[in-house]
Amino acid sequence: MDYLLTEEQIMIRDLARQIAKEKIKPVAAQYDVEGTFPWDMVKVMADSDLFGIYVEEKYGGTGGGSMELVLAVEELSKACGGISLALAATALGTYPIMLFGTDEQKQKYLPDLAKGKKLAAFALTEAGAGSDAAAVATTAEKKGDHYVLNGTKQWITNGGEAEVYTVVASVDRKKGARGAACFIVEKGTPGFEFGKKEDKMGIRASATRELVFTDCKIPKENLLGKEGGGFIVAMKTFDQSRPGVAAQALGIAQGALDLTLDYVKERKQFGKAIASFQGVQFMLADIATEIEAARALIYATARMVDSGAKKIAKDSAIAKLFASDMAMKVTTDCVQLFGGYGYMRDYPIEKYMRDAKITQIYEGTNQIQRAIIASNLLKDRVS
Amino acid sequence: MNIIVCIKQVPDTTEVRIDPETNTLIRSGVECIINPFDMYAIEEGIRLKEKFGGKVSVVTMGPPQAEDALREAISLGADEAVLISDRAFAGSDTWATSYTLSKAVQKAGDYDLVICGKQAIDGDTAQVGPGISAHLDIPQVTYVKKIEEVDAEKRHMRVERMTEEGYEIIESPLPCLITVVKEINEPRLPSLKGKMRAKKAEIKKWGAKDLNVDPDLIGLNGSPTKVLKIFTPQPRGKGQILEGDAKEVSEKLVELLRSEVL
The missing domain is CATH 1.10.540.10 (Acyl-CoA dehydrogenase/oxidase, N-terminal domain)
Incomplete structure (x- = not known):
């Protein structure tokens, strides 16, 4: 198209x-x-x-x-x-x-x-604060002309490899989400260390690590936005970035389809290429249709974001939700079309299925996306 | 250091088919690319510029669509590009092509080094690079796999030249012409800013009049090569593999040689 x-x-x-x-x-x-x-x-x-x-x-x-x-x-x-x-x-x-x-x-x-x-990395998730982003337990205490960070961030993509980290911490835990703030922390700052590198199911070329802050002093100029505005920073960031995750899911799905198209033309059963069977063809047609629908949705969302539109949370969540669920389904079907070979690590297709899974989970689980979509739907209908 | 890189636009041979009737390339619908060996020449030119300053000019002789190859060279980091194109050049063999390109190099201005790929993947002659140096009357070093040293002040360079057995170290005064092999570097990909620059870049276009060429030495008339026939050679017969230990195999081999050849 x-x-x-x-x-x-x-x-x-x-x-x-x-x-x-x-x-x-x-x-x-x-x-x-x-x-x-x-x-x-x-x-x-x-x-x-x-x-x-x-x-x-x-x-x-x-x-x-x-x-x-x-x-x-x-x-x-x-x-x-x-x-x-x-x-x-x-x-x-x-x-x-x-x-x-x-x-x-x-x-x-x-x-x-x-x-x-x-490289940069964004650090919000903690052991006890994932979908419940307001439960951030990492603290930032203001002392004179600097803040002191304490706490541990978990599963941070690019962790350890990035030089620049944008970190959400609480300046006032009693206030919950309204007590959060976002800070720029540079790698090498005393008191800022990295935990173990996670051994993941997919996206294994990507580094995922803990960030550990122990009396980590950062200058007050590194506050992003204002005290209490950290949750807003996180939400606005995700609104912008979700089309990017959706695009990652889209690319994984398209890459899987491309490999599958080559395979079904070569693989022979009952004396002919399996691509000649209607059962296979219908699966390919469904896969292509779902991919194209996701692409159209993602591009439309990205263009809306670029137009400077203010209310983008719902549509950006819709794009992420649809594309990542699509990618999981499509890559599973592609493995199916590869049959037994698809399940073997000698073939490249199973990696796509493993890589697709994370897109349903990170930058807000798809359950959280649905919550965002639903709350916006209901709110808009009332007003 | 001013460097001139001569390149050629060729059909992507991974997609080329041969017309069985005429034994010529079927060019229609085949994507054109920069001759892969010329990509190493462009890369080496850009690396020398990054190290010693100066500029890289890229020259190609070909039909108007060869402009795409020049724009690609600019997207990789070349500074200027010249398209040598004229109906009068049609039918040039390697002699006429290298004569024409040598005139273009002279017109392009002061230069320290001319770089070419070792050969083009369509004609495979490896004659145009050496031909340019002969017409320019400057030294040439073919099959260069490494530039060891460039002394801009003393105006000489030392390079490693690949041979079948190993390599030779050769010193040459500047200006000179080198042709390069794929071992010399790994060509970079274009950058986005390079592509944007390439889109806007002005490509100079020179014809026969601009180059002040002798009309008897260009195009089909200036080409001593005459193609009499094009044919596909017969495939070689299937080989025979002898099995067994060294003694058995050598005995079998001697037997075969006696019975079939000697």
Whole structure:
């Protein structure tokens, strides 16, 4: 389908497609097995300017937005949903600075992030605070001209590899969600250490670690937004970033379909290619239909986000929910079409199913997405 | 350091088919790419520029659509690009092509180094690079796999030249012409900013008049090569693999040689 992309968007899509095909695809299986961080691929993406596609030109980017990020993440995820996450998770960690940073904070951090010289990470989740984001137990105590952070963040994507962290902590635990604040914390700050690297089911090329803060002193200039505004920072960030996760799911699904199309034409049973059987053809048609529906929804959402629309929470949740559920279903069906071979690690398709699963869970579980969608539906109907 | 890279746009041979009637390439519908060996030449030129400053100019001779190859070179980091295109150049063989390109190199201005890929994947002659250096009357080093040192002040360079047995170390004064092999580097991918620059870049277009070429030395008339016939060689017969230990195999081999060849 022709989505009437601009010339620049086509350039971004083609460039990301080339990187995925020529650079990422040959190494995806190896990174999946080893679970090491793909720094060489980060460099390729950085040298091609992909880290700056959603950052304003005056801060070193190329001035695109959500749509540009979506196109790149989709293409990269076709080859590997884990490697693409180095870029997507950096965007997630960068959005709080872009949305709530002062000009000074933007000048200080955005140029290196837009060039891919440094990676970013966003840290909200804790052992006791996941879907219930207001239950954050990490504290930030103001002492003179700095804050002192204490607590542990869990399952932080890009954790340990990123240089710049946007961290949600509570300045007043009694106030719950209204007591939260968001801070920029640089790697190497005394009192800021990393826990063990998690051994994950999928997206294994992506690093997931604990962040441990022990009397970690950060200057008060590193407060993003205002005290008590941390929860808003987190929610607005997710509203922006959800089309990106949706695009990751979309790319994983499309990548799985592409592999499956090749396979069904080659695999022979009963003397002919299994692609000649209507039962297989109908599955392929359903897969393609669901992928295209997700793509149309994601692109429409990204364009709405880029238009500067204020109320984007519901639609951004819809895109994330639909695309990630679609990706899980599609990749499961693709494994089915590969039959017994699909279940074997020697074949690339099972990785897509493992990679797809996380998109239903992170950046807000799909149950939370449904809660967001429903609460907006009901609220809008009353007013 | 001013570097001129000569490139060629070729059909992507991974997709090329041969017309069984005429024995020529079926070009229609086949994507055109920069000759892969020229990608190494462009990359080496850009690396030298990044190290020593100066500029990289890319030159190609071909039909108007060869402009796409030049824009791609700019997206990779080349500074300027020239398209040598004229009906009068049609039918050029390697002699006429290298003569024409040498004129373009001269017109392009002061240069320290000319870089070409070792050969093009469509013609496979490996003659155009050396031909340019002969017409320019400058030294040439073919099959370069590494540039060891460039001394811009003393105006010389030292390179490693690949041979079948190993490599030779060769020193040459500048300016000179080198042709490069794939071992020399790993070409980069374009950058987004490079692609944007390439889209807007002005591509110079020079024809026969601009180059002040001798009309008897260009195009079909200036080409001493005459193609008499194109044919697909017969595939070689199937080989025979002898099995067993060394003694058995050598005895069998001697027997076979005696009975069939000698």
